[in-house]
Amino acid sequence: MLRQYELVERVKEYDPNADEALLNRAYVYTVQKHGTQKRASGDPYFSHPVEVAGLMTDLKLDQETIVTALLHDTVEDTLATIEDVEEKFGTEVARLVDGVTKLSKIEAMPENERAAENLRKFLLAMSADLRVLLVKLADRLHNMRTLHHIKSPEKRRRIARETMDIYAPLAERVGMYEYMREMQLLAFEQLEPEAYETINNRLEVLRQSDVGQVDRIALDIKQALAADGMEVEVWGREKHPYSIWKKMAERHLPFEQVTDIMAFRVLTENPEDCYRAMGVLHRTFQFVPGRFKDYISTPKNNGYRSLHTTLFYDQSMRVEVQIRTREMHHTNEFGLAAHWAYKQGDRPDGEVGWLRDLIEIVDASHDAEELLEHTKLAIYQDRIFAFTPKGALFQLPKGATAVDFAFAVHTDLGAQTVGAKINGRHMPLRTPLGNGDVVEIIKGKNAEPQLSWLGFVVTGKARASIRRAVRLKERAEVAEIGAKLFEEIADNLPTKVGKKAIKAAVERLEMDDAEDLMFAIGAGKISDRAVMEAIVPGSSADLPAEIEQERAISIRGLTAGVGFTLAQCCHPVPGDRIVGLRRPNETVEVHAIDCLELANGVDADWVDLSWGERSHGAVGRLNVVLYNRPGTLAEMAGVFARNTANVMNLELQQRDDPFHTYCVDLEVQDLAHLTRITSALRANDAVAQADRI
Structure with a gap:
């Protein structure tokens, strides 16, 4: 653990004007407030915020961020309040601490909803100041480094899953690849211990069978470039087990068929030398067609710049090579933290757009499950680049379609889409876009999002917007069903029901209006007995048992009383994205969203579905x-x-x-x-x- 004077010295090395007294006060404050608290490892609790602050000094962040790192757990885990922090350390630090502070666990909420609510508030806080994200990522990274001290396997897996699904992609999204790789590796060890051990063992066998191979290849690359008069730095490494396992899973390969297990980096002085080095390597070694990517001319949204290629070494072995300048390398490894200007007006446009999309997703998501799904879709990174006819560039996930593109340009444009031209040709809306495609969206005034689009869109923003529009349309349909059911309920009452009685019932049930009541009845959210009591108190006392029947459903999105079957063609299981096929006089057939039967076209109405909270097995x-x-x-x-x-x-x-x-x-x-x-x-x-x- 860093001592007080060591932390201050680290900050003063890169910021001689830092307020030494402020840093000392924050260090002492966190030690005093956490007192005798212990971590699972047995270490004093204050060692955690001190180590997080140390990670922030590695990134050379400003003094307010260092102080925030020192104080980030005091409000949650001690008697300190935000008001105390503001009084002692100022408004800016208090705002940052409030943004980073972990939210209290609400025991009554299901675990997925707790995670989603944390994520919702975290994203809102992050949008105000990205330093919140930088401290949070360092906090999670240090917790992952000490995760093995936690005795409960279930708790370790829960933390690891949250890290893999949310924090590692967020680190990648802002270009902090060092953080991302270490988080993924530590989470992988907990989530897939058998695969982790197997891949590590096989890597060890490879190391023993060919000692010094990485160094030999790096030397050959350096000598090839030196022969052309270039002075560069070259080093290589094995890809870590999670990266190898991910490639095995994505390409359905056994370990023996994963060829590019080694990756090499070449650092040059300027961008011109990057392209020159690429040419030398392609002349010296055979390169793998289709594996060249130019992120210098077209950087990723997070600022990542590099040339990527894959070469054949000794005719059979594939090696990945990344070529970049030293400046690019520093920015690539630490991303936003390497160049972030903490003035709100200096925020990069790409980051503003990304954050704006995330906040829109927060607003559009219906529940915890949707929020988590849409946010994950928004922050994962394998991306392509497409252009508007006027040349505006948009980055989208691989597999994105014209509909995803339309929603990326503007939510209203996505909602009004009726067709698309890709590179000047009319193409189906489900057509996946390729790098460099020019996309022209054709819109209609009375158009609206179609539920069938959920079968092919891949961005979180598009899915959230489509689902929101569909829900509004379905709400009206469910309310219409509720109105018919209300008539049946009214027939069992001892008196005729007029508008005045309905208004009184709405007030007793604390609803907004009659439409809310009809929707609640149609969706099965309120029982017949409760409706009768609200209209005529005491009227349900002698209600026949057969009238009082629950409309419980195990899959959300089905109208009350509608049966369903799980499709045998795709065998959906809880956790799959699902859709229903509704045909006249038949039960709804539940399919996985990517079922091939759906892709072939079906003569049925689509119903947007999701699994109920207790769905399992x-x-x-x-x-x-x-x-x-x-x-x-x-x-x-x-x-x-x-x-x-x-x-x-x-x-x-x-x-x-x-x-x-x-x-x-x-x-x-x-x-x-x-x-x-x-x-x-x-x-x-x-x-x-x-x-x-």
């Missing part, structure tokens, strides 16, 4: 290819047992030496459970391939 189907050797079937069964999955059906589909292909139906809790099992299978030596059907 469904049958997921996997296609597993095993090596044909003794014990592999037992290995697969062992993976299922270790992950507490019940095998409902196992069928040998193909016997093709040296492989056996099985179709396996598994009873699982939810999508996360099924994903863990699939990942564990892919990391197992007995399994050649494992995919969900």
Whole structure:
């Protein structure tokens, strides 16, 4: 742990004008307030804020940010108040501390809603001052470094999952790649311990079989560039286990087929030398077609600039090479923190746009589940670049469509979209965009977002806006159903019901108007008995039992009393994004949103659905290819047992030496459970391939 004078000296090294007295007061204050509190590791609690402040000095941040890091837990975990902080350290520090402070856990709320509410308030605070995010990321990184001291496996997994889903992508979104990589690695160790250990063991075997290979390749690259008169820095590293595992999962590859396990960086003096070095390497080594990316001419939204290419080394080995200037490298590793100007007027336009989109998502999201889904979609990073006809550049996730583009330009444009031209040609709205596409959106005055768009849009902003518009339309339809049900309820009353009685019922139920009442009835949010009592108090005393029936549903989005079945073509499980197909006189058929049957076109109305809070337990189907050797079937069964999955059906589909292909139906809790099992299978030596059907 940093001592008081060491912390002050660190700040004074890069900011000689820093207020030494202010820093000393903050250090002493956090030590006094946390007192004898201990962390799970047994260390004094104040060691945590001191280490977070140390991380901020590594980024050379201003004194207010350092003080905020020292104080960030005092309001939550001690008797200190924001007013105390403001009195002793000023308004700016108090505002930052208030933004960073972890929110008190509300025990009565479900865990996902607690996480979502924390995220909602955090995003709003972050939009006011991005220093809130920088301190929060450092806070989470240090907590991840000490996560192994927490005894509860469930708590470790919950923190790791939140880190992987929210904080690592946020770090990437603002260009803090060092933070992102370390968070991902530490979270991966907790979430996929079997895969983590397997990949580490295989990397160790590779190291032992070819000692010094990384250094040898780096030297060959440097010598090739030196022969052309270039003085550069070159170093290499193995990709960390999470990066390798992610590539295995995305490309459905076993470990042996992941070829570019090593990555190398080349640092030059100026951008011109970057392109020159790229040319030299492409002449010296064969490069892999389609793997060249130029983030210098077209930087990422977070300011990341570099040239990327993949080369064949010794005819067979693939190595990834990143070429950048030293200045670019510093900015790339620490992103926003490397150049952030703490004046609100100096904020980069790209960051303003990104934050504005996030706040719009917060406003448009209906519940905790949607907020988490849309925010994750907004902050994950694999991106493409597309242009308006006037040349304005928009960065979108890979797989984005013309509808995503329209919503990125403006929410109103997205809502009025009826067609699109891509590079001058009329194309279907579901067409994925490519790098450099010019997109012209065709709009109609009376157009409105279509529910079917949810089947192909990929951005959080588009999904949130579409769902919001659809909900407003569906609300009117549900209210109409409620009005018909109200007539049935009124028939059981001893007196005729007029407008005056309805108005009185609305007031007793503390609703806004009659439409609210009809919607509540149609959506099954209020019982027949409660409606009758609100209209005529005492009228439900002799209500027949068959009249009082619950309209409980296990899937949100279905009208009360409507039945459903889970589609056998895609086997949706809780956690999948789902949609319903509604046909006359039939139950609603629930499909995963990316089901191939939907892509082929269906003659049915689409219904936007989501899983109910208590939804768990469904049958997921996997296609597993095993090596044909003794014990592999037992290995697969062992993976299922270790992950507490019940095998409902196992069928040998193909016997093709040296492989056996099985179709396996598994009873699982939810999508996360099924994903863990699939990942564990892919990391197992007995399994050649494992995919969900």
